[in-house]
Amino acid sequence: MKAKTAKIISVIGHPLLLGSVYVIAVSFQRLTLEQAYFVSLSIICIVTLPISIHNWHKTKKGTYTNFDVSDQKQRKGFYPVVMLLILILMSTFYFMNLPLTVLLNTLVFSGLILIMALVNFKIKASMHAAIAFYVSMGLWDLSVFIGIPAIVLALATSWSRLEMKRHSLNEIATGSLLGLLFGLIGIVLL
Numbered sequence: 001m002k003a004k005t006a007k008i009i010s011v012i013g014h015p016l017l018l019g020s021v022y023v024i025a026v027s028f029q030r031l032t033l034e035q036a037y038f039v040s041l042s043i044i045c046i047v048t049l050p051i052s053i054h055n056w057h058k059t060k061k062g063t064y065t066n067f068d069v070s071d072q073k074q075r076k077g078f079y080p081v082v083m084l085l086i087l088i089l090m091s092t093f094y095f096m097n098l099p100l101t102v103l104l105n106t107l108v109f110s111g112l113i114l115i116m117a118l119v120n121f122k123i124k125a126s127m128h129a130a131i132a133f134y135v136s137m138g139l140w141d142l143s144v145f146i147g148i149p150a151i152v153l154a155l156a157t158s159w160s161r162l163e164m165k166r167h168s169l170n171e172i173a174t175g176s177l178l179g180l181l182f183g184l185i186g187i188v189l190l
Helices: 002-012 015-030 033-061 072-095 100-119 127-142 144-163 169-189
Strands: none
Touching: 002 015, 002 144, 015 033, 015 127, 033 072, 072 100, 100 127, 100 169, 127 144, 127 169, 144 169
């Protein structure tokens, strides 16, 4: 039962799912309707779908042992793909003349991913934990009533990665702290 619960929570807290839902929800709260639709469609088409297809293809080929890219060595090839897609996303937002807050949020998030990539040379920090805590800080800033359940989800997601033996406690702590740090940077900048 614990293993099944951990797997369900891990899927709910998956960076691609949680991150996309977060961007879409915040966009519709803080942007015009037209901008929110554009940002939402952009995040799905430029980041979420390409990474999903990339990971699925690499997993099917046997290059990645799993969709989450839980192997530290395999992540070395994963992070450049993610950074390229985020760069394309940020360029799209810039050329579409979206508000500065959208660009700053994207820049802060890209900083988190870049630091995660650099940290990966020493330790495989949990991307699930990092994104979950990053999102929880952003939602906390939006509303305490949404932020509290988001923090609970971030803690549950971190537990799930430990329970599934995808990460050590040190890897979870590193990802969590980086997510919190960059989430706070995002709050301070905006």
